Amino acid sequence: MSYMLETNNLGISFGGLKAVQDVNLKIEKNCLYGLIGPNGAGKTTLFNMLTGVYKPTTGSFSLDGENLTGLSQETINHKGIARTFQNIRLFNNMSVIRNVLVGLHNQPDFKCNPFVSMIHAKRHYENESNMRNRAKELLRIFDLEEERNNLACNLPYGKQRKLEIARALATNPKLLLLDEPAAGMNPQETAELMDTIRFIRDEFDLTVLLIEHDMSLVSGICDEITVLNFGTVLDHGSTRSVLANPEVIKAYLGD
Amino acid sequence: MSTIIDGLSLGSIYALIALGYTMVYGIAKMLNFAHGDIIMIGAYALFTMMNLTGSPIVAIITAIVVCTLLGIVIEKVAYKPLRGASPLAVLITAIGVSYLLQSVAQIIYGAKARPVTLFSLGTVKFGEVTLSLSALVTLIVCAVIMVGLTLFVKCTKIGRAMVAVSEDKAAAQLMGVNVNNIISITFAIGSCLAAFAAVFYLLQISATSPTLGSMPGIKAFTAAVIGGIGSIPGAMIGGILLGLIEKLCQSVTALSPYTTAIEFGILILILLVKPTGLLGRKRREKV
Structure with a gap:
């Protein structure tokens, strides 16, 4: 079967700096997938590649079996990837x-x-x-x-934040990218947000890839996660096993 | 009274041109200094078609088509490759395009002013006051165009996308708005308005020359800045204000030699008091 989102050795360099390299994600349809990692690990850069803001320098990615590498932002959006922003960018x-x-x-x-x-x-x-x-x-x-x-x-x-998600949903995506949807929310709002994300996944038949630092949200709703560190994949798999990995804990908290 | 009507009608011509500046600035974030010269090209299109066919209707339609296409072509050829380049590079290119258009017109038609008479409308009397009919027609048509444009921006999909692009180009693009199309449409609308401006301007001065567009271009740019560049109602208010001031100054013998100085003096004053123009918004920097 083909995955909803599949990336093959996706990477980008800015000058000599390899911001992201060799990312291989395989996300199944209707999955709630988490992307975590310390600040500067390349999570948002990965989002920018998946939405066409940056053109990847290596590798490729495909949505539902269709290769979208190198297309323009609006074309990628038409094909079914929508996003929200870490710093809210409403009109x-x-x-x-x-x-x-x-x-x-x-x-x-x-x-x-x-x-x-x-x-x-x-x-x-x-x-x-x-x-x-x-x-x-x-x-x-x-x-x-x-x-x-x-x-x-x-x-x-x-x-x-909610309006940003509504605006992204309006473009009728197959894959929704949420960049830190719970940032700045209190625990009550975060809990509501988790319900909302599950609800829209079912209601709109979506696959969701989200970046988040709030571990209660990540462990609460993500089926699987990938950990990025210094632009490379540190670990990936089911949420419980990845969060128990000592390497992951070390990357987040230091020795 | 007739001075006021003249002022309003000249002002609404400035407003039409200022709308072109302000819309392009709002959406493409660039100053299209070739905008005034599109008026000049429109005037030559009118001149040519009047000589060929003698029909003002044919001439006006041709001018509108020529200007609209020219606006789109200039954007595609000269400005689109510079998207993302420094604003200074785009500005210099715009000035270059401006001189290019003037030179082309001079090569084809010569530097001498050519007379154009579209149609003469004469005057009407309302009791005591005599008004020039062309000023009235200008005023009314411009008002209709401005209302139409406001409705277009407020109530249509394209208009909404235009506002979104002017707010945040990248976010609009990620929401599936084709920014290149929107920019082309903006140039098309701005240049189409310039064609109308050419028609009304020729009703007032009846002759065209390669530098016809420079002065109204600069005045309208001033009007757009006075109103707050990027703001559509601002351009309308700025244009009408400037037209009124110009005609009022000209009607007072003592002031008339200083008309242009007074206009630009007012620009400086307004910018001193309100640097973003009358209706301009302050851009808040995010911390």
């Missing part, structure tokens, strides 16, 4: 719902010829109202529907 001066609508921009269900839009034909209004309904459904999942007309920058931090 701050747009309303909450418009952030999600941007995510729906390129969905085939909502194709609308610009000329139709320009003359404000009936087709345009139908399309717009369909998009708004879809966006509202997504916001409801994250309990943001009430705040849909607020500016994104006025949301509290935890809700901004």
Whole structure:
């Protein structure tokens, strides 16, 4: 069978610095997969390669059997990889719902010829109202529907994180990359977030790859994890066995 | 009264041009100094078609098509390869494109000013006041265009994507927005507005020369900065303000020789008090 995400010796160098090398991930469909490692280990760099922000210098990766190496960001997104950001990058001066609508921009269900839009034909209004309904459904999942007309920058931090996930989901991904989704959340919010991640996995038939430092979240929901250290894979396998590995503990805590 | 209408109509021409500057700046984060020269090319397109066909409608449509295509081509050929280059390199390229267009026009049409009469509309009387009809038409058409553009940006998918790209290009791209297309569309819209500006500008001055676009270009750029560059309503307000000031100064004999100085003086004053322009937003740096 083919994996949802498979990377083959994926690596990137910046000048002489090998930021990430020889990463071989095999992630099965509907898996909740964790990516952990000390700061600077190359986790976000790996995300940037998987979303086309950086072009890998070595190796390749494929989504559901289709090789996506070297494609542009928007093409990779169309093929089914969406992400959130470690430092939240919402469209701050747009309303909450418009952030999600941007995510729906390129969905085939909502194709609308610009000329139709320009003359404000009936087709345009139908399309717009369909998009708004879809966006509202997504916001409801994250309990943001009430705040849909607020500016994104006025949301509290935890809700901004949720909105980022909603916006990424709007692009209808097969694989969702979450970059530290629990950062800055309190234990209660983290617990809720875990439920939400499980829920969207089932609801949207997703595979999730997440970077996280919060070990309660990682051990709570991840089926499998990979540990990166200095750009290389230190260990990978089921969450319980990896977290028990003395090498992993040493990398995190020092000797 | 007629001074005010003249000022509003000149102002709305500036506003049309300023919209081109401000939209391109907002989305591609570059100053397209060749924008004024697209107006000049539009004016020559009008001149050529008027001489060939004599029909103002054909001439106007041709000018719109020529300018729109020219905007897209310039972006693809000159600016797209420099995406990610330093802003200074893009700025110099834009100035280069500006001179290129002027030189091409000079080679084809010569340096002499050529007369263009699209149509003359005469004047209308409202009781005591006599108003120039072309000023009124300019004002009304520009107002319609500006309302249409605002609706386009607010209510359509493309408009929304444009705002998203201007907020955060990389994030928009990762959400599946084709940034190159959006930038092309922005240039197309800006250049199309420049074509309209060319039509209305020729109604006022009735002659075209290779440097026709420079002065309105610079004035409109000033207007965009006064309004807060990157802001669409800012460009409209800045343009209209500048047009009004210009016509009011010209109507006072003592001030009229200093008109341009006063306009740019006001720019300096506004930037001193509000460095981001009237409606400009401060960019907060993340810590």
